[in-house]
Amino acid sequence: MGDGPSTRWVVRATLAVARHPSLWPTALRQVFVLARPRWWAARPHLPLPDRSYLRFRLQTAYGDPDREPEPRDVVTYLHWCRSWHRLDP
Secondary structure (H helix, E strand, O other): OOOOOOHHHHHHHHHHHHOOHHHHHHHHHHHHHHEOOOHHHOOOOOOOEOHHHHHHHHHHHHOOOOOOOOHHHHHHHHHHHHHHHHHOO
16 A cells, blocks of 8 residues: 555445445544544645554554555444444543
8 A cells, every 4th residue: 555545445445334334424434533634735635544654554454564454344443433432421
C-alpha cells in the first residue's frame, strides 16, 4: 500500500462492508475518526488516514506495511469498533 490502497482492494472492502448494513454507520464514523487532521485542506481532499499511521497498523497486523488488509479483517475491525463504542456511556 505504498501509494494507498488499490482500486481492486477498495471495491472488495466496500463490497464486504456493504453486506453488513448494521456496520454502515460505524464505517462512516471510522472514516472520519481515522482521517488526517484538516484532510479537506490538502489534495486529494479525501478523509484518508495518515500514511505513517496506516503503515504502522499494517506492520503490526500483518508484519508488512505494504500489504493491503483482507476485506474480512475490515469487517471484523468495524464489528470491534461498534462494540467498543457501545461501551462508551
